[in-house]
Amino acid sequence: MSDSATDFFVGRQPIVDRDENIYGYELLFRGGLNPNHAEFESASQATATVICNAMMHMDFKELVGNARAFINFPEEFFYEMKDPCFHHGQVVIEVLETVEPNQEVIESLHHLKDQGYMLALDDFIFSKKYVPFIKMADIVKFDVLVIDPEKIKPLFTKIKSIKNVTILAERVENKEMYALCKEAGADLFQGYYFAKPEVVTGKKLSVAKIHLLELLEKVVDDSLHLDDLESIIEKDVGLSIKMLKLAKQYRTRTMPDFSSLKDVMMLFGLKRVQSWATMISMTALDDVFPEVFNLARLRAIFMRNIAQKEGLPGVDSFYLAGLFSMMDVIVGQHLEQALENVPLNEIIKGGLLNGEGEIGRLLEIARSFEVNNADEYQDFALLYLDSIKEVNKISSI
Numbered sequence: 001m002s003d004s005a006t007d008f009f010v011g012r013q014p015i016v017d018r019d020e021n022i023y024g025y026e027l028l029f030r031g032g033l034n035p036n037h038a039e040f041e042s043a044s045q046a047t048a049t050v051i052c053n054a055m056m057h058m059d060f061k062e063l064v065g066n067a068r069a070f071i072n073f074p075e076e077f078f079y080e081m082k083d084p085c086f087h088h089g090q091v092v093i094e095v096l097e098t099v100e101p102n103q104e105v106i107e108s109l110h111h112l113k114d115q116g117y118m119l120a121l122d123d124f125i126f127s128k129k130y131v132p133f134i135k136m137a138d139i140v141k142f143d144v145l146v147i148d149p150e151k152i153k154p155l156f157t158k159i160k161s162i163k164n165v166t167i168l169a170e171r172v173e174n175k176e177m178y179a180l181c182k183e184a185g186a187d188l189f190q191g192y193y194f195a196k197p198e199v200v201t202g203k204k205l206s207v208a209k210i211h212l213l214e215l216l217e218k219v220v221d222d223s224l225h226l227d228d229l230e231s232i233i234e235k236d237v238g239l240s241i242k243m244l245k246l247a248k249q250y251r252t253r254t255m256p257d258f259s260s261l262k263d264v265m266m267l268f269g270l271k272r273v274q275s276w277a278t279m280i281s282m283t284a285l286d287d288v289f290p291e292v293f294n295l296a297r298l299r300a301i302f303m304r305n306i307a308q309k310e311g312l313p314g315v316d317s318f319y320l321a322g323l324f325s326m327m328d329v330i331v332g333q334h335l336e337q338a339l340e341n342v343p344l345n346e347i348i349k350g351g352l353l354n355g356e357g358e359i360g361r362l363l364e365i366a367r368s369f370e371v372n373n374a375d376e377y378q379d380f381a382l383l384y385l386d387s388i389k390e391v392n393k394i395s396s397i
């Protein structure tokens with residue numbers, strides 16, 4: 001591994017509770033920007049190195065907000081690093097399925113528990129020899145794709161009879177598996193279903209979503225003037241307040257104070273305020289899984305950041321494209337249908353619907369990072385991390 005400070009990559013996958021609120025993120029650390037060519041003396045050295053690298057650039061709050069950070073560790077970790085360099089407050093230590101429950105490992109886990117760390121058993125397959133692990137664990141994770149569906153509930157029940165642990169269903173890929181695991185007693189859920197929920201085709205739009213589309217039709221109109229946008233935003237008190245709070249997050253020391261929408265628009269410009277108003281308007285819906293909005297924000301910010309790095313014109317168009325790339329999920333229609341009445345220009349629509357041009361290229365890069373399949377795009381890894389930090393900064397507004 002090189003000495004470069006950029007020589008690491010972190011992906012993340014959401015973990016949600018039974019109410020579909022974010023409980024944590026599994027952090028997928030890789031040993032180097034090109035993981036296929038990274039060389040370490042041991043797996044634990046690789047894990048420790050990339051975590052330390054990551055922590056030199058950020059703390060866990062920047063990466064996961066107030067949620068918990070799930071990190072998996074190989075067996076060597078429990079021999080070599082009994083006093084981790086990271087705080088126990090947010091980190092859940094995942095014990096990989098390859099870790100053997102010998103006396104030294106059990107003593108190490110007891111030591112970690114005494115320090116306040118939460119322990120999770122990853123990809124757990126039941127065997128009597130793992131009972132000591134279960135008795136120390138806070139969370140047990142099951143890969144539900146490799147378990148016969150009819151055996152899921154009895155397995156969860158058996159584990160909870162040994163200790164009342166939190167059950168996490170991993171690799172939940174669709175609505176049916178989510179419902180099955182929920183009925184079986186799972187407490188937490190992780191999987192592609194929560195990173196990109198399915199679209200219910202032909203779904204009738206609610207009044208709230210019709211109003212959203214009407215608002216977006218006005219907000220993103222290319223012919224809109226600054227005064228027109230101000231009057232649209234001012235009609236919604238909540239939107240106005242959130243707009244001012246968001247602007248303060250981006251205010252630099254050299255900017256004068258501002259107290260009105262007019263001030264914000266003069267400082268940041270029409271296009272940027274349009275983008276913010278679009279993002280805030282979308283997140284006002286309460287019947288959409290919250291992580292959808294985080295993913296839309298992340299795409300928007302990441303695409304804008306790449307466009308800025310590459311010197312592409314109209315960076316705010318990339319931001320809007322990222323936001324609107326999730327409109328199918330937000331309104332429950334096919335993307336083409338959802339965008340029908342929104343006056344986005346043809347370049348943005350072509351990129352979203354057909355993968356055309358620079359918008360299509362940057363959207364493909366964003367999607368690759370989301371599914372942890374971005375080996376060919378590792379030059380953008382730090383931009384992705386910066387985008388995650390920015391999303392966490394604005395998510396509480």
